[in-house]
Amino acid sequence: MMNEEKPGFIDFNRPVIAGKEMEYIADAVAAGKISGDGVYTRKVHAYLEQALGVPRVLLTTSCTHALEMSAILMDIQAGDEVIVPDFTFVSTINAFVLRGAQPVFIDVRPDTLNLDEAQLEDKITPRTKAIVPVHYAGVGCEMDSIMEIAQRQHVAVVEDNAHGLFGRYRQRYLGTFGVMASQSFHETKNFSSGEGGALLINDPDLVERAEIIREKGTNRSRFFRGQVDKYTWVDVGSSYLPSDILAAYLYGQLEERSRIQAHRKNLWKTYKTGLESWAFAHEVRLPFIPEHVEQAYHMFYLLLPTLELRQSLIAHLRQREIQAVFHYLPLHLSEMGQKFGGLPGDFPVTENVSDRLLRLPFHNALCEADQERVIEAILEFDF
Numbered sequence: 001m002m003n004e005e006k007p008g009f010i011d012f013n014r015p016v017i018a019g020k021e022m023e024y025i026a027d028a029v030a031a032g033k034i035s036g037d038g039v040y041t042r043k044v045h046a047y048l049e050q051a052l053g054v055p056r057v058l059l060t061t062s063c064t065h066a067l068e069m070s071a072i073l074m075d076i077q078a079g080d081e082v083i084v085p086d087f088t089f090v091s092t093i094n095a096f097v098l099r100g101a102q103p104v105f106i107d108v109r110p111d112t113l114n115l116d117e118a119q120l121e122d123k124i125t126p127r128t129k130a131i132v133p134v135h136y137a138g139v140g141c142e143m144d145s146i147m148e149i150a151q152r153q154h155v156a157v158v159e160d161n162a163h164g165l166f167g168r169y170r171q172r173y174l175g176t177f178g179v180m181a182s183q184s185f186h187e188t189k190n191f192s193s194g195e196g197g198a199l200l201i202n203d204p205d206l207v208e209r210a211e212i213i214r215e216k217g218t219n220r221s222r223f224f225r226g227q228v229d230k231y232t233w234v235d236v237g238s239s240y241l242p243s244d245i246l247a248a249y250l251y252g253q254l255e256e257r258s259r260i261q262a263h264r265k266n267l268w269k270t271y272k273t274g275l276e277s278w279a280f281a282h283e284v285r286l287p288f289i290p291e292h293v294e295q296a297y298h299m300f301y302l303l304l305p306t307l308e309l310r311q312s313l314i315a316h317l318r319q320r321e322i323q324a325v326f327h328y329l330p331l332h333l334s335e336m337g338q339k340f341g342g343l344p345g346d347f348p349v350t351e352n353v354s355d356r357l358l359r360l361p362f363h364n365a366l367c368e369a370d371q372e373r374v375i376e377a378i379l380e381f382d383f
Contacts, residue, residue: 010374012323015187015194016365018260021252028248036241037221040248047254048198051166052173056201058214059247060240063162063184063197067095067132069240070158070180070199072213073206076101080129084160085115086331086350088134092160093331101129103340105332107347111288112136113357116349117145124153133178134160138190138296139289140169143177158182161200165190166261167296174296179203185250190260190298190364193250196242213237260364264297267366271300274375282383300360301327302378307355313381314358320377327357 332342
């Protein structure tokens with residue numbers, strides 16, 4: 001009797017070649033230009049500018065670096081305050097702290113896990129320089145309220161849209177509301193270059209300085225356009241340009257946008273359909289998507305009733321060779337957050353959600369059979 005083939009381990013995330021990525025990488029190498037701002041970088045810029053309708057897109061080496069560029073463009077100084085949700089990745093605030101800013105954390109809504117706009121106005125002081133909403137899981141924040149408050153209080157909005165490329169809020173693309181927005185092309189994102197990001201610039205007045213900052217503080221971009229006969233150091237800056245090899249890989253992914261997004265949408269809906277009755281019976285909450293939001297299908301998570309059940313389910317799935325993971329820890333309770341005055345109980349929703357949230361395998365290579373294995377394993381979990 002032949003041995004039955006053992007199913008493989010199901011990763012939380014796995015990168016996949018979606019189209020012509022390797023062909024484009026070879027083309028970039030053959031063209032002899034693999035440093036920054038080559039042919040494929042320009043192709044990605046043009047694709048995103050046209051798709052999103054933004055004045056300028058600049059690829060960066062990471063979403064973190066896009067946020068750092070935004071902090072420089074806003075002239076963040078020591079003592080300036082920047083409002084960020086407590087439930088986010090450290091880069092969201094680190095980019096501004098590097099410039100001397102004081103983080104002002106704000107709790108998240110219990111439904112979407114986005115910045116709670118009802119608490120926003122009370123956080124604003126004369127020192128507030130920026131509000132940085134994070135579109136968690138690619139589900140849009142309540143941008144109407146956020147923008148109304150920001151405009152009335154004369155505070156800039158910089159969107160952290162790491163999760164939300166091509167998601168929409170009231171038919172408008174995420175990342176196009178604030179003065180700037182950051183994108184991520186890390187390997188865990190819908191569209192990837194392994195490591196990478198982009199700065200979306202919605203204010204045309206910032207474009208020229210953004211190019212200078214990205215080019216080590218030089219006016220090199222103007223030189224290559226023939227606007228000056230030599231380039232020199234004119235401002236602060238750093239080296240934020242990714243290799244054209246990475247851009248070539250990313251362009252191959254973006255070309256498959258429709259297929260990738262359709263696959264992820266199907267994954268999301270399959271999880272929802274397969275787990276809805278189980279979740280209701282066991283007081284487990286599935287992701288909430290407001291009717292006026294078109295999500296980016298970035299992830300699927302469960303909110304278990306308790307930390308203990310969350311940890312037990314992680315172990316249960318691991319025994320069945322399935323990797324499921326938690327997410328952010330509250331920033332105010334981190335070692336750095338406590339240095340800025342964070343105390344237990346300051347942000348109860350974030351603290352509660354952080355203990356209970358579990359992300360399921362969700363990536364472009366996840367097949368129907370493996371997803372069914374995940375769902376079956378969850379349904380077998382003994383409460």
